[in-house]
Amino acid sequence: MPNALVDLVRAELLQPADPRAAAMAGAIAARYPQAARAVLFYGSCLREANLDGLMLDFYLIVSDYTAAYGKSWLARANALIPPNVFPFEHQGLIAKYAVLSEADFARLNSVAADNVSVWARFAQPARLLWAADDLARQRAIVAVAQAAPTLLSLARPMAEGGDEVLGLWRCGFTLTYAAELRAERKGRSLSIVDADPERYRQLGEAALAQGLPPSPADAPKRWRALQRRGKWLSVVRLAKASFTYAGGIDYLAWKINRHAGTAITIKPWQRRWPLLGAVTLLPALFRSGAIR
The missing domain is CATH 3.30.460.10 (Beta Polymerase, domain 2)
Structure with a gap:
C-alpha cells in the first residue's frame, strides 16, 4: 500500500x-x-x-x-x-x-x-x-x-x-x-x-x-x-508472566519504581511465589497511584 x-x-x-x-x-x-x-x-x-x-x-x-x-x-x-x-x-x-x-x-x-x-x-x-x-x-x-x-x-x-x-x-x-x-x-x-x-x-x-x-x-x-478489558488483560498477563518470565516480579517492581518514583521492595516469599506476590502488590499500587 x-x-x-x-x-x-x-x-x-x-x-x-x-x-x-x-x-x-x-x-x-x-x-x-x-x-x-x-x-x-x-x-x-x-x-x-x-x-x-x-x-x-x-x-x-x-x-x-x-x-x-x-x-x-x-x-x-x-x-x-x-x-x-x-x-x-x-x-x-x-x-x-x-x-x-x-x-x-x-x-x-x-x-x-x-x-x-x-x-x-x-x-x-x-x-x-x-x-x-x-x-x-x-x-x-x-x-x-x-x-x-x-x-x-x-x-x-x-x-x-x-x-x-x-x-x-x-x-x-x-x-x-x-x-x-x-x-x-x-x-x-x-x-x-x-x-x-x-x-x-x-x-x-x-x-x-x-x-x-x-x-x-x-x-x-x-x-x-x-479500559475494562485492558486492565483485566494486564492482570492476566502479569499472572502468565509468573510462569514464562523468571524474575518477573523483580522486573515489575523495578519498572514501577523507575517510572513512578516509588521504593517497592520484593520480599523473599513474593519471589518464591511470584503469582501470589504480584497479586498482593496490586491493592497497594492502586492506593498509592503508582499504577492507574
Missing part, C-alpha cells in the same frame, strides 16, 4: 539504532530459527544514549506459534492471551521480548484490536532491527502503519479540538494510558507528543490525508470496553 503514511513509517522503522540493540535483535531471532520473521525495538530506551543498566524492549514477530514453540503449552498461551513475554541477556545488556505471530501483530495494530497494548506502542517511534526477508520486512512495516490511524480514529470522537492533529494524538494517548495498568507518572501520556511534536504532526497529517478508519458510533462505550 504505497502512500505517504507508509513511507514515513518505513523511513522511521529503518533508521539505524544502537549497534548493541541491533545485535540483541539478531540474537533474539536466532533463538527461533524456524519461526522468526521480524524483530522490532521500541520504548523509552530508543531515546537513551547509554543502554547499560536499562531494560530494552523488543517484539519478536513469528510466522506462527507452533513453529515458534512446537506443540507446547507456550504456543497455546501465546494464541489465547498474546503476547508471551520472556527475559533476555546479550553482550551485557538485559531485555524483555514479546512474541506475536504476523497475523496477530497485524490485527492488534488495527481497529479490529480488542485492546490498546500493541497499537498504542507502535503509534510511537520504533525500529525494525531484523527481518527474515523482504516480505517479512514489508509485512511488519504495513502492520505498524496501521497504528497511527487506529489511535487517531478512536480518539477523534473524544477530542475537544476536532481534527487539530496534535490534540488528537494527546487525547488518544491519554485514553490509552487509562486502558492499561501503567507505572508512569500522571502527565506521561502528554509528554510523548511534546517530546517530538513535528514527528506526530507529520504522521497525523499523513494519516488524516489518506482517510482514517471509521470511528466507532459510540466512542465512549468503546473506550469503556477497552
Whole structure:
C-alpha cells in the first residue's frame, strides 16, 4: 500500500539504532530459527544514549506459534492471551521480548484490536532491527502503519479540538494510558507528543490525508470496553508472566519504581511465589497511584 503514511513509517522503522540493540535483535531471532520473521525495538530506551543498566524492549514477530514453540503449552498461551513475554541477556545488556505471530501483530495494530497494548506502542517511534526477508520486512512495516490511524480514529470522537492533529494524538494517548495498568507518572501520556511534536504532526497529517478508519458510533462505550478489558488483560498477563518470565516480579517492581518514583521492595516469599506476590502488590499500587 504505497502512500505517504507508509513511507514515513518505513523511513522511521529503518533508521539505524544502537549497534548493541541491533545485535540483541539478531540474537533474539536466532533463538527461533524456524519461526522468526521480524524483530522490532521500541520504548523509552530508543531515546537513551547509554543502554547499560536499562531494560530494552523488543517484539519478536513469528510466522506462527507452533513453529515458534512446537506443540507446547507456550504456543497455546501465546494464541489465547498474546503476547508471551520472556527475559533476555546479550553482550551485557538485559531485555524483555514479546512474541506475536504476523497475523496477530497485524490485527492488534488495527481497529479490529480488542485492546490498546500493541497499537498504542507502535503509534510511537520504533525500529525494525531484523527481518527474515523482504516480505517479512514489508509485512511488519504495513502492520505498524496501521497504528497511527487506529489511535487517531478512536480518539477523534473524544477530542475537544476536532481534527487539530496534535490534540488528537494527546487525547488518544491519554485514553490509552487509562486502558492499561501503567507505572508512569500522571502527565506521561502528554509528554510523548511534546517530546517530538513535528514527528506526530507529520504522521497525523499523513494519516488524516489518506482517510482514517471509521470511528466507532459510540466512542465512549468503546473506550469503556477497552479500559475494562485492558486492565483485566494486564492482570492476566502479569499472572502468565509468573510462569514464562523468571524474575518477573523483580522486573515489575523495578519498572514501577523507575517510572513512578516509588521504593517497592520484593520480599523473599513474593519471589518464591511470584503469582501470589504480584497479586498482593496490586491493592497497594492502586492506593498509592503508582499504577492507574
